Amino acid sequence: MKKNLSFKFLFLFCLSLALTSPVQSAVELSNTGAEYRFGQVKALSRPLSWRKLTTPHFEIFFYQGLEELAQRSARILEEEAFGRVFPDFRSLYTLTPYRKIRVILFASRKEYQNSQASGLSLTDTSEGVAHILINRLVVIGQPTFRDLRGVLTHEITHLITIGPFRNNLLYGVTDGVPGWIAEGLAEYYMPAETRFPNREVALRDVVLRDEVDKLSTISTVSGNLHYAEAWSLIDYLARTYGKDKLVVMLEAVVKQGHRDQTFKRIFGRSLEELWTDWREELKTIYQAGADLPPFTGENEALFPDYQSQYAVKTGPGGEVFFLSTHLGRIYDLYMADGTQVRKLTEQTVLDYDLAPDGRELVFLSDEEGERRLYRLDLTSGVVVPIAAEITNPIEVAWSPQGDCLVVAANLKGDTDLFLLTPDGRLLEVVADSEEDETAPAWKADGQQLVYVASKGSYDQLYLWDGETTRQLTGGNEHHRSPVWDGDGKLYCLTGEHGYYRPAAVDPATGTVTTFWPYRESVLELAPAEDGFFLILYNDKRAEIYRFQP
């Protein structure tokens, strides 16, 4: 009987291992949702008509409306991602080329989260996922061409670097690939300009605090910081010992284990020694602003209960609007009037802007599957979808006269700027190069518009006056997040290597003058009556502060 019981428990144990999470029925492995007493289920907002595009190394699966994105992704995958990564890891493959990689594209986060294909939870906030065992990528069609390049290259790197060891992982024959190596390689092979800037901001912050994580912590890969740390360490190893050592390290770690001997054999240094060497170098890289006083030492965050905050804007009555990840979603829209903070809509909001009179706002959401524009009456709370003549909006700015919207939208794989009436009728194209044009900001008189586009390796500001466009800023620093105040003064954020500061920009000459004597990196700024609202990155949080220069 004892044997019987232990055998049965073994069976139950095997069954529980077979399932990714505990379920209520031991005898039902189907996945309809009906097996669960409570819990939320994946629900599509619309039927998706899937098609496939085949290239030499990929099969790209996509659905209606994503034809241009699929074509653009095919070019990125073949010409950039595969060509960039595979040659360095060719030695891990017996057959070249090996079987095609499946890439599944989704139009929005909502459809990605609600797909069975992603295999992820409804609250997952990743941009893509690599299913190593089955040689498959699932990714969100990114808002910008730059982000699409980055995400596709990142995920492809996972498959190319870890894929050869899938049988080791499946059968537990040897150790797996630790998170810091897996994500570090994926970040390292992304083109430099496609890495999310906020990740390096997070890295700089811990370097200045002397709180760089240990390898075991980095390997948990639970946020931007760990991605940046992993990238930085791999980058350090490649620069110091040679890029060719990366494939040697990867294979050795899988086959010989993640232990000191493995690393001593390759680098002549133990893991702890490598970590220490890297940490010492970090201090020399992130010196800018290190000697300045901390702004957060004497100032309090305005909304500490609302976790990370984005897209801060001010209303005509002094209200503060912002997006938050407070509920674990990307994002929820809040309005703070004094100390009262309230959520404005149940829909997730990706971007928004206020009408000049402050009585309503326009926002974009993927709540219905694809990204769409909506108008929200702030008095009644009524939300009305806008029947826009362009699809896939990314950002929106309401003109100061209230007669039109400028919408950044991704129609052909990169982001362009379009002028629309508030009810969605297309008026004209503002910018539609092969690169991304983003972050549109109107001057108070409505006669000029500033936006961001890349020039070489850096983001720069461009000024559009309704007829012509000219480049406003230049040099070897990024210029991002432009905003105008009511007096016609132009501001932006400038910097690089994770340190970004507010600056005034002369619209005539493009001269940039920074005004931030503090050490924290600024993520956003919004003019207010008596100064600015800033979003600062500080100790793993992005929060709104009030700042008077």
Next chain:
Amino acid sequence: MGKTRIAVAIQFLLVLLFLVVPAGVKAQDAAGSEYEEYRSQLEMEYFIPFIYYDGTFTAATYAQMSSILRDQELKFVMLGSEDELLNLVLSYTYHAPFWSYGLNLYHMPVYTSSPWGVGFWERQLGVSFLASRHYSNQTRLDLRVQYEDFAPESDFRYPVDAASIFGLEATLTHDDFVFLTQTGSRGYLSVGGALPLLGTAYQNLKVEGDYRKYWSRGRASLILAGRSGKIWGTYPAHRGFALGGIQQVSISSLGTLTNLGFLGTLADTVLRGYPYYHLRGDGFFLSNVELRMLIWPASYQQLRKIGLSLVAFTDAAWVWEGNRRVSAAPTMGAGIGLRFYLAGLNIGLDYAIPLKAGEPKPRWHFSLGEVF
């Protein structure tokens, strides 16, 4: 030929099946950028066989097939050994745009409680067909048709049946609970019953419902729960409603026609301060009030791998058997407890006092998984 040799033979057949099934959509040769329509077809994802022989055979297999978009999935778990019956579960799922369909075939032993609870082994052989209409992430309608043959394999403190049952069920579920803010509500209403078809003997109508409401302020959360059920007709003796302790496995059979396996994500009936199966009947009403205080970390948004909560609670139940009330007055319990959150797993330890004359002493209750 022993049962396990049959298992080994089946395992080889499965290997053959999984290898012979064509490998999904055949890739078109790279010829420009022609689009193809997507054709859903099963491909092998994993096949993990295990055969062990030390004088007796042991064979185990876990296998999964799916289509590229995972709109179809086939899963298989099998375990067999010398002198044992063959144990297997085979499931197939198909996801249409708004509906999901599932078919389950199973033949296996089920322990009718959590491993630390009071239960017995029951061998179950059955087939279930599920259909679920997903109106939104929060709201769905589930339909179920199920046949099951069951027989006890170990002793139990109460009489249990060896029989078969055929039933239908419809359940409307809404769940908008938000973990990070500890707010929202959960509830379902289910109507179902058993029909004397396919040689089965039971005939009944069963209605049941559950509603749980969550409020939160700062670190504190308040949960109010109400649950009720009634069966009219004949039903297996051990599949009525049972209350007492934290019944994490649904011996009460609420919400389904069969026992619900183990380690459910939410507890079934919760009447703390009393032993398992303290009250049994064909009708009941249960209410719970729980006040939860997050001790560490400061908020659920900061919760990573480890967390700790303190709870205070009171439970009350009324149970009927036909027209007879099983307990003369509401059966109540109250107490305090701790909830440990370890890497996504809730571990609970409650100390409850029975608020009923004649109950000798307080009790400890252990739980794994979310109680509320």
